[in-house]
Amino acid sequence: xxxxxxxxLIGVTVIDDQHRELVGRLDQxxxxxxxxxxxxxxxxxxxxxxxxxxxHFKDEEELQALHKYPRINEHKKLHAKFVQxxxxxxxxxxxxxQNMDLADKVRKMLVGWLLTHIRTEDAKVGKxxxxxxxxxxVTGINVVTQEDIDETPVVVLR
Ligand SMILES: [Fe+2]
Numbered sequence: 001x002x003x004x005x006x007x008x009l010i011g012v013t014v015i016d017d018q019h020r021e022l023v024g025r026l027d028q029x030x031x032x033x034x035x036x037x038x039x040x041x042x043x044x045x046x047x048x049x050x051x052x053x054x055x056h057f058k059d060e061e062e063l064q065a066l067h068k069y070p071r072i073n074e075h076k077k078l079h080a081k082f083v084q085x086x087x088x089x090x091x092x093x094x095x096x097x098q099n100m101d102l103a104d105k106v107r108k109m110l111v112g113w114l115l116t117h118i119r120t121e122d123a124k125v126g127k128x129x130x131x132x133x134x135x136x137x138v139t140g141i142n143v144v145t146q147e148d149i150d151e152t153p154v155v156v157l158r
Pocket of ligand 1: 060075079117121122
């Protein structure tokens with residue numbers, strides 16, 4: 001069962017799509033933990049999650065900067081802390097700490113944190129971006145988001 005549900009949508013398509021992808025990867029990680037596939041495969045899946053988290057946070061922070069989100073610095077700190085948590089977990093796994101219940105840690109420290117972060121902090125970002133857009137307050141030219149692409153009318157050539 002996926003941890004995703006549409007109450008996690010923040011109203012910014014490019015971010016919502018990435019959140020859905022990220023939650024999907026965390027689902028895969030939990031699944032790997034629960035199937036007892038061994039440290040190697042769990043480690044690979046966790047690495048895959050960490051790489052995606054970094055890319056996603058970078059995109060999200062760029063979008064915040066573009067829309068002059070006032071709490072960007074605090075938000076960046078939250079992201080950095082979370083990346084560190086995921087890396088620590090990966091290191092713990094490498095040390096083959098037999099006593100650790102990885103599935104439990106992933107559920108609480110990664111999935112739990114992320115879902116709360118999306119519902120609280122990212123939801124504020126979504127509101128800010130949508131307000132800024134409604135007021136025409138977007139700086140920067142030549143920055144094309146997935147949402148811009150989605151909204152571009154299709155020109156039919158005859
Ligand atoms: Fe965020």
